[in-house]
Structure formats: structure tokens, C-alpha cells
Amino acid sequence: MRMLLIHSDYLEYEVKDKALKKPEEISEEQKRGRLEEVLAVFVSVEKVDEQNPEEVVEKAVAEIKDVASQVKAQNIFVYPFAHLSSELASPDVALEILKTIEEKLKEEGFNVKRAPFGYYKAFKLSCKGHPLAELSRTVVPGE
């Protein structure tokens, strides 16, 4: 799994068209979203993650918690992003992993939104620009 973490003044998105034949079913409310003072986490779930989804979720949540505590972010945006890797996991596996990351972060007390899966989306992001505002993390099962 590859993650790009951007500490931002805000992240907002608007769903446009379907990017998969069968994208995640979403409500009218989920077609737009915005969070302020947010740690935006762009996530590419990779083929290798299919070997042990539970482990990779655990590692990803630990990394996100670590960065969130460093930048003092309580709001987290989990954003599916298929452009950080050329070895993508299947959509079904990727969606399940992203949903579980969202759930675990909520259990940890964070205010979490997850952007809809399988859609082209317009988004606006305002990176804060401090030294820890742009970070990347890679987690894989087994190592």
C-alpha cells in the first residue's frame, strides 16, 4: 500500500463520473464532502496487500496515527487514489481495506471521512506547507 499524506487547511471533493463499471454505492450526501484542518491520506491499495489485508490495515492505521499525532490533526480524510502505484489491488479488496482503515481510525477517536470509491472526483486541497505537511508511507504485509 502506498500513502501520500497531506496536512491541509481543507480538502473538498465532488463526485463526477463513474471510473469503474460498479463503483461503491453512495448516497446523495456522499457526492460532495469537505473537512477542514485535515490530514488527507491518498491511498493506493496494492496487489501485494491482498496477501494479508488485516496486517496491512493495522500497519496503515499505525502510520496514519503517527503522522496525525506529529501534525496534531484530529480530522482525517481517507481518499482512494489509484495513481501512487502501478500494481493495484482489485477494486473489491481495495474497497474493503479502505473501509476497514476508516472504521479503525474512528475507533481510535478520529473524525474520519472517506471519499467515494470508483468515481472520478473533482477535489480542492490546501496544503499547509510546513515541513511535515507532505509525507509518504509504504506498508506491505510480511516485512
Ligand SMILES: Nc1ncnc2c1ncn2[C@@H]1O[C@H](COS(=O)(=O)NC(=O)[C@@H](N)CO)[C@@H](O)[C@H]1O
Ligand atoms: N487499488 C486501488 N486503490 C485505491 N483506489 C482504487 C483502487 N482500484 C480502484 N480504485 C478506485 O477506483 C477508481 C478507478 O480505478 S482505476 O484503477 O483508476 N480504474 C480506472 O480508472 C478504470 N476506468 C480503467 O481501469 C479510482 O479512482 C479509485 O477511486
